[in-house]
Amino acid sequence: MRVSAARFIPASVRFPESEARQDAWGRILELQSNRARFLTRTRLEKGDRLSLSFDLPGEPMKDISAEVSAGERDEDGYYLCVLLFSDSADRVRLGRVLQKILVRS
């Protein structure tokens, strides 16, 4: 079962393993409990580790650990990436929240 939000969910990005990299932001195009498709102006490459924060209805998701599993630059110059959520606790929590949203939709 899939639902579509009224608009794309914005998300902020931190790079905890690389202090030199500035915080960034973008939008989540697709979200599952274990992965997300993410569109951003910030250069992201395969293997980059990051923390993703975003709000789901009634539930803020803060510092979800993720790794870029694939990324490409689109013709507008944006980076379209697949993020895999690496922490199993995050995946379980996200799965519960998504389940609630799906049930209510």
Added chain:
Amino acid sequence: MADIGIIARDAIARGELRLIVEELGYRAVPAKDIKTALEALGTERPKLFVVAQSEAENISESLLAELEREAPFLPVITAMRERKAARAMELMRAGVFEVVAPPWSAESLGPCLSKALRFKGTQMEVVSPAEEKKGVLQYFLLAFALLVFAVGYSAYDKRSKLALKAGLDRPVTEWDLPYNHPSGLAFDGKTLWVSDWFSQSMYTHHTGDLKVLRTVHFPREIPGAMTFAGDALWVAAQPRSIIKHMLDDTLKVVGRFKDARPQSVAMTYDGLYLWTIDHQKGMMHKRILNEGLSVVESFKYPGAKGVALTFDGQALWSLDGGNKELLRHELSRPARATKRLPLPMYRGGDWKPTGLAFRDGGFWTVAESIPKGERPGRIFWHEIPKDEAKDK
């Protein structure tokens, strides 16, 4: 060329953003505050707004609230004076399309403008009650056809959809061709010319009912893109050659040249230069009408996969087969698309566009079916929406 509204209280910031927007090939409509910007909304019709603001200011939120009444779907891009991810998130949650961090430059702002102008949201349509009734009938007949299919009639023909459409008294905007592999399209002012790579033939069609008026077989070439230039028909043919045909009854070959920039998949003539696209390398080439069409200048194609070109008397238009869009290019700066018109009939993935031709008010495109040549080729007519034609 799209108009971009700029709101910046500070004259220096306003000037800075204006320069960047103009450098990117857009027309800037600067304003010092929201009130002035909204006044411009009625006269200049900007396609989006760029707002300069600091972290503490809320100009973008106020603008969004005002636009909710005036133009609710107009994108707003915020150019922040400080880089603050948390504030950027707040703004995006409030409805801002994108937030640009300092330093502002053509490199940082260009992709955001391009994305905001192209990114389409939910498509909405008002359906009149009469059309709704017909729609129900359409679905009923379609469901019936599927039922027939389910009980064993395997040949569910998509033409039935066309027949249904024709029954609704809508103007015909697509025609099946009597051949399956169209590869190029050109308009000579009276008739449509279509090349077919499989039959190695050139067909001319009446523009009203698309009936075939003439067929010419080319035994030595596999024709593709083509255009009329200097009283001749120029054809990009495989393998990697350019053929010049006299415009007589047999289209006699008067020149056969090695293509200086193969493989040309799109071709048009602007009255002075001949333009081609090499979609493998993603380049547009400006060429002169000599042997082999020497390249005088090359440009990066601003789309995913240019497959066809035409000229409307003022600007070049290309068919982007990757994004299923028509792109308009100024002759002076073809590397930047100044307009993008979506082609919904190609979104379903049933057709691969191969040719494009212009006539006042719209375009024809020609397409090969997917999988390749399994069904007859098709010509589509695309009317240019009046509001799009106005700002040409």
